[in-house]
Amino acid sequence: MPRLVDHERRRAELGEVAVRIILREGLAGVTVRGVAAEAGWSTGSLRHYFGNQHELQAYAVQVATDTLRRRVLPRVQRTRTQGSVVERIATIAEEMLPLDAERREEYVLWSAIVEWERRHPPEGGSVSWGDQRALYRQCVAVLCGYESIREPDQATRPHPDARVELWAALLHTFVDGLASQIVNTPGEVSAETAARLLRSLLEAVPRVRPDR
Template sequence: MPRLVDHDQRRAELGEAAIRVILREGLAGVTVRGVAAEAGWSTGSLRHYFGNQYELQAYVVQATTDTLRRRVVPRVQRLRAQGSPIERIATIVEEMLPLDDERREEYALWSAIVEWERHHPPAGGSVTWNDQRALHRQCVAALYGYESAREPERARLPHPDEQVEFWAALLHTFVDGLAAQIVNTPGEMSADTAARLLRSLLRAVLRARQDRHAHRPEAESAARAD
């Protein structure tokens, strides 16, 4: 009796093998020959699933994106009841920083996705960029006293408060820069320094919110006088 093949399982195995290749060699190493060797397959067997390198890499990028979401999202959404608002938000944002082996591995995978998107721009914009901007937008909105968006699609939309959107963009850019320096110049950007700088920026966000509230009564009084 012929052996039944679970094609979904075999594709999943290929995705896992390709992720190992990415971590070792980057996206450029994800070739039909390279992934077949990593998975212990023949190139002919792999071509049964993917006709060329483009199809293989497109599948691998999607599989990598799904893997990262499964790993990172639960950590980001974990309830944090301890500490000040600044500390709770900082520990959420730090899930995006390569501060340990697990997060350095995730940073390498994010980088591979960004490389793919740079050469093959998605029709709806960068998935990676939009996911990360949504996270930073939610964090800033929380510091500004807004409730979190319950639907992921809503979190990806610009916030109606322009100040939230401004600080979310600044935080996103800041965290990207911190992550790059932690990976590329660890001697100059230690985990402790990164943590201190992140909290300094979050305090600036909170001060901006407090300053706006402090000036609002004056503005309202001036408007009534006019």
């Protein structure tokens, strides 16, 4: 009797292999030959699932995106009750900074996604960028005195208060730049310095009263 093959499971296994390669070599390392060798497959067998390197890398990027959401979302959505509102928001934003081994891995995955989207701009814009902007919009809205945005779809749309949009953009840009400095100039930007700079920016967000 012919052996049944779970093709979806095998694709998932190849996705896990591709993520391992991204973490070690970056997106450039995700080649048909490289993934086949890492998985212990022949290149011919792998081509039954991915016709060329473009298809393979596109799938790897999707797996990386799903991996980031699975790892990061539970941390940013964790209920925080201790400390001031600035401190609580800071601990959320810090989940996006490569301050430890786990978050440095996530930064590598995010960098691979950014590289892919730069080369192949997605229709409708970057999903990873949109996810991050929604997070910062939620953070700034709370800092400004608004109630927390609870509906995910609502967080993806511009806030009615233009000041929230402005500071969400500033926070987004600041965290991205700070993350880059932590990775690229580690001797200049320590975890302690990053934490201090982040809280200084959050303290500067204007407190406003929503119209009622």
